[in-house]
Amino acid sequence: MTATTTTYTTLLSFSSSTLNFKKHSDIQRVVDTIFKIFSKYGFVPHSSASQELSAVSGFLHLYLSPQGSHVLLRGYGNGLITLDIHEISTSTSNDIENSCGAGRLFTNKEIGDLEVEIKKCLSFLESRSLPAIRRGRSVNPYYPTVDGRLVELDVREVVYEVKSKYQDIMIVRSESLGNILILDGDLNMxxxxxxxxxxxxxxxxxxxxxxxxxxxxxxxxxxxxxxxxxxxxxxxxxxxxxxxxxxxxxxxxxxxxxxxxxxxxxxxxxxxxxxxxxxxxxxxxxxxxxxxxxxxxxxxxxxxxxxxxxxxxxxxxxxxxxxxxxxxxxxxxxxxxxxxxxxxxxxxxxxxxxxxxxxxxxxxxxxxxxxxxxxxxxxxxxxxxxx
Amino acid sequence: MTATTTTYTTLLSFSSSTLNFKKHSDIQRVVDTIFKIFSKYGFVPHSSASQELSAVSGFLHLYLSPQGSHVLLRGYGNGLITLDIHEISTSTSNDIENSCGAGRLFTNKEIGDLEVEIKKCLSFLESRSLPAIRRGRSVNPYYPTVDGRLVELDVREVVYEVKSKYQDIMIVRSESLGNILILDGDLNMxxxxxxxxxxxxxxxxxxxxxxxxxxxxxxxxxxxxxxxxxxxxxxxxxxxxxxxxxxxxxxxxxxxxxxxxxxxxxxxxxxxxxxxxxxxxxxxxxxxxxxxxxxxxxxxxxxxxxxxxxxxxxxxxxxxxxxxxxxxxxxxxxxxxxxxxxxxxxxxxxxxxxxxxxxxxxxxxxxxxxxxxxxxxxxxxxxxxxx
Structure with a gap:
């Protein structure tokens, strides 16, 4: 049993029609608000990474937690803000963690609460947060469609895996779909x-x-x-x-x-x-x-x-x-x-x-x-x- | 017709069982390789954001393009590497861009090629890249399942939208599923x-x-x-x-x-x-x-x-x-x-x-x-x- 590092990347976005990120004061308002929220969780600004970008309108700020998680905040001239929350979870279990991930800094509910809090504090028009994306050595739950759309299956474990003379044969267990045959990485049946x-x-x-x-x-x-x-x-x-x-x-x-x-x-x-x-x-x-x-x-x-x-x-x-x-x-x-x-x-x-x-x-x-x-x-x- | 900014965030990950990111030389090898690849596209290191993290094993490097796109490279002690490619696309069209996004820096194929190139250069064991995630003011294609899995529909446009006395009524067009009724943000029929x-x-x-x-x-x-x-x-x-x-x-x-x-x-x-x-x-x-x-x-x-x-x-x-x-x-x-x-x-x-x-x-x-x-x-x- 070896310790595996998984990261959970949660992507949020916000839109404002009133803020103008060509103005320093508007940037400052956003940065102060977001920092105040994340500092409660131990995040600190990453030295001089935080700055208004010279080459483009907008700004970029980076926060780090002592455990090595990071948050990247970007703003754009037209009021779009993106926030990437990158959480490290170190699990020593062989179990395949699900996307609610034990060891994460935030629960799904807390991410939702953060989204609502930020939207409210900055009077944003729209906000969106997506389920966390798992990255690292774990069972792959992502099987994009032929036209390149992202689809996450509730695949929790690999029940069978062998490399035959012709192909990689894998059978994974989906809680809602039953077992699924995967041949050379492609969903088969x-x-x-x-x-x-x-x-x-x-x-x-x-x-x-x-x-x-x-x-x-x-x-x-x-x-x-x-x-x-x-x-x-x-x-x-x-x-x-x-x-x-x-x-x-x-x-x-x-x-x-x-x-x-x-x-x-x-x-x-x-x-x-x-x-x-x-x-x-x-x-x-x-x-x-x-x-x-x-x-x-x-x-x-x-x-x-x-x-x-x-x-x-x-x-x-x-x-x-x-x-x-x-x-x-x-x-x-x-x-x-x-x-x-x-x-x-x-x-x-x-x-x-x-x-x-x-x-x-x-x-x-x-x-x-x-x-x-x-x-x-x-x-x-x-x-x-x-x- | 107003210009809208959309960002495309593509998440990649790589695993290596031989690299040890507690060693400076191993970090340097990864950073040099990745930088060499992205510098071909005009990316430059973001001042002092790039560094080995003191608080945790691993490292973090940030690259910026003149157009304001950024790439964030993270490494972890156990050989996991995550790479977030953040592309800005400014479109002046009212059309809803699809996830292959006009105006992106990389095509989907190029991202796939990048993944293969990095995997090969650094002899990584495993790699994964997910379809780009769209963020910004566009039709929402993401409708997570009740258990919080990410599902992207091929929703291209809103064909009807009204706020009735009781709820938000929206009908969106999916190329493969036909029109879909959305009530208060929930898929209905x-x-x-x-x-x-x-x-x-x-x-x-x-x-x-x-x-x-x-x-x-x-x-x-x-x-x-x-x-x-x-x-x-x-x-x-x-x-x-x-x-x-x-x-x-x-x-x-x-x-x-x-x-x-x-x-x-x-x-x-x-x-x-x-x-x-x-x-x-x-x-x-x-x-x-x-x-x-x-x-x-x-x-x-x-x-x-x-x-x-x-x-x-x-x-x-x-x-x-x-x-x-x-x-x-x-x-x-x-x-x-x-x-x-x-x-x-x-x-x-x-x-x-x-x-x-x-x-x-x-x-x-x-x-x-x-x-x-x-x-x-x-x-x-x-x-x-x-x-």
Whole structure:
């Protein structure tokens, strides 16, 4: 058990329409008020760091506490004030502290009270304070959306972590979302995300009774569970990473239930293999499926080059892999068969355009349908294609 | 059109297990490396702000750019380093800038490149950079969850704002979630949130055909729309705030569709009144309903005291209001009637305990059922009760 330092950075901002920070007296009023408040907590001005900035209108003051926490106050010509409260918490526990953080100088409530006090003292028009941001060696709770928005999950601990032959596999526990599978740092599937499988397979809108299905990827077992539940007579699941399957079998029970407990059953078979290779084999052997469900990770995880043409640039390789696997998927469909796949987040517009372009290149006669769903652990809308 | 100053604060952190910041040479190596990188962008050290801290192990350096942006570098004894990049963007446009912010010193990609460069130069074990946080006079995109986690919505503009007799009504536009109703700063209902109404009314599990229903609150029209769709023969909606109804009629069309266009129809009636008073009147007049759906905002919005006993403390008042309205709701149910209500976020554990306690006080013989759903615009699970 080693002592870990975590810092909590809380960002506040205030707006005033009456103060003019080109005037020394207005600056002084703000600085005196803020200093008076923080001096109660032991903060002292940091030598000559505090000054009116010469190069720009505005000012910058820095306060330090004996424990090494600091507060940075900035003002701008138009009356905007930002205040960064930087608290050090040294914990000797192995537990993952939550964002209310034991060992912090201020509680969340005290930060809120500070905000109200400052706003009132200086008659500010508006104020805002955000929840403290944790920095340091702790479980990462921050999973930004594809369009770069900040989202903090209530991830408290890592329940499983292993580096497989293909990728970093991590399963974290979220209090509200259940366990979540993270592959190479990307959110992949949470116990809260049944809607992901339901939307991909168009559950309730597609008849799976007695159908033969091929699931590409899908090592979390979500699609396999749903397809068996819908009465499919044969489901083959092909995933390259055995360690993903066994991690999900153990820690993602709300997704896979018991379908990963056995590699084969009366209606299913789990094959650990490269989906591309498996599709090739199906073509050679003349094996066809009524439905193919494409659930490979957005970025292909295999490290081997797939075809001779896949030689330049990893992005190019990924798109070529996608193109080739989907092409083969369509080839192994029996007459009148259906194909279902995920695309990516709805706000990844460039990728989606490229994806749609790729689909129409594959076969211009196919009329693709799409459906989006808000995936809880992703905290955003995700798009699916099917026909 | 006035110039507005927005600041973008980007928080980075790095971990090293080999550096020891009690040693001057290790500090110097980090400081030299970071300074070399930022000096390329015009940053200069801020006079004597840069120093090894005497009171604590570690150090603090501050760099300023001629445009007034600053970078604050902190190191800690155990090898944790935090870097706050504070960029000023002065925009003269009325448009709400997005978090990729025009006028920023660095693009998101450049920040990512900086992170990688620093990590590599100093052989750091781990690094993390979060999306920039916007501060200043702009539309607020940050709506923390009840348990204080930071969630940034893709809110780009305010499409409607008015201060009614009862509350601040704001409708903001989210690119991925549609328009969202915000009452007194709290997320209330988004165009993405059909699941809210579906879960509250137990759609698909409850037969509304030819039933008489009373909706308390629900001025967004979501429940009214769904109930009429399910074939209810009479739906009375009682909401106190006429301005919420007209805002939603205009801007929340994906929620209410056309049901708010007319105050009365063959199967519905919208009454602008205090729900508590309306329930009292029903009791007096002997009016009964087969189903009552409680959709008043969690915090009662009326400014009038409801009963003589409601005299001390606003929290107490709110709970008494809840208790009294739910009690009356049960009283106006016809024999065999059903009652449906929302509670609050699943992670607001204390409130939920209090809520459940209240329900069991009302009538210990009722066996309440509950159901939770992940509400997209809330970005968290919400709990509903029914019996």
């Amino acid at each position: 949470g116990e809260s995300d049944a809607i992901y499988s339901h939307t991909l397979m168009q559950k309730g809108k597609t008849n799976y009774q007695d159908k033969s299905c091929l699931v590409l990827g899908g090592g979390d077992g979500g699609l396999l569970y749903e397809l068996l539940n819908e009465g499919a007579k044969k489901v083959i699941l092909v995933d390259i990473d055995e360690e993903v399957i066994s991690a999900c079998q153990q820690y993602l029970r709300n997704v896979c239930h018991d379908v990963l407990d056995s590699r084969t059953g009366p209606y299913h078979q789990i094959i650990v293999d490269d989906a591309y290779k498996y599709l090739k084999d199906c073509l050679t052997d003349g094996v066809k499926f009524e439905y193919v469900l494409y659930d490979l990770t957005a970025v292909p995880v295999t490290t081997e080059p797939k075809t001779e043409s896949l030689t330049s640039g990893s992005q190019k390789k990924e798109w070529e892999f996608l193109y080739e696997t989907i092409k083969l998927s369509l080839d192994v469909l029996s007459h009148g068969g259906k194909f279902f796949c995920h695309a990516t987040a709805l706000l990844a517009k460039d990728s989606l355009l490229q994806f749609e372009g790729m689909l129409s290149q594959l076969n211009p006669n196919i009329r693709w349908m799409q459906h989006s769903a808000f995936i809880p652990s992703f905290h955003e809308n995700f798009l699916f294609f099917f026909y | 988004g165009e993405s949130d059909a699941i809210y109404s579906h879960t509250l009314m137990q759609k698909g599990k409850t037969n509304y055909q030819d039933k008489s229903c009373l909706v308390l609150g629900g001025g967004d029209g979501g429940l009214l729309y769904e109930l009429l769709n399910e074939g209810a023969k009479k739906v009375i909606l009682v909401d106190i705030d006429e301005e919420v109804i007209s805002a939603c009629q205009q801007y929340l069309r994906n929620v209410c569709h056309d049901v708010l266009d007319s105050r009365t129809g063959p199967y519905h009636q919208i009454i602008v009144d205090d729900a508590y008073k309306y329930l009292k009147d029903c009791l007096t007049d002997g009016v009964k309903f087969e189903y009552v759906l409680y959709d008043l905002t969690a915090v009662p919005v009326t400014t009038e005291p409801k009963t003589e006993s409601l005299t001390s403390g606003s929290q107490k008042k709110e709970w008494e209001f809840l208790y009294e309205t739910i009690k009356l709701s049960l009283d106006v149910l016809s024999h065999g009637g059903k009652f449906f209500c929302h509670a609050t976020a699943l992670l607001a554990k204390d409130s939920l305990l209090q809520f459940e306690g209240m329900l069991s006080q009302l009538n210990p013989n009722i066996r309440w059922m509950q159901h939770s759903a992940f509400i997209p615009s809330f970005h968290e699970n919400f709990l509903f009760f029914f019996y």
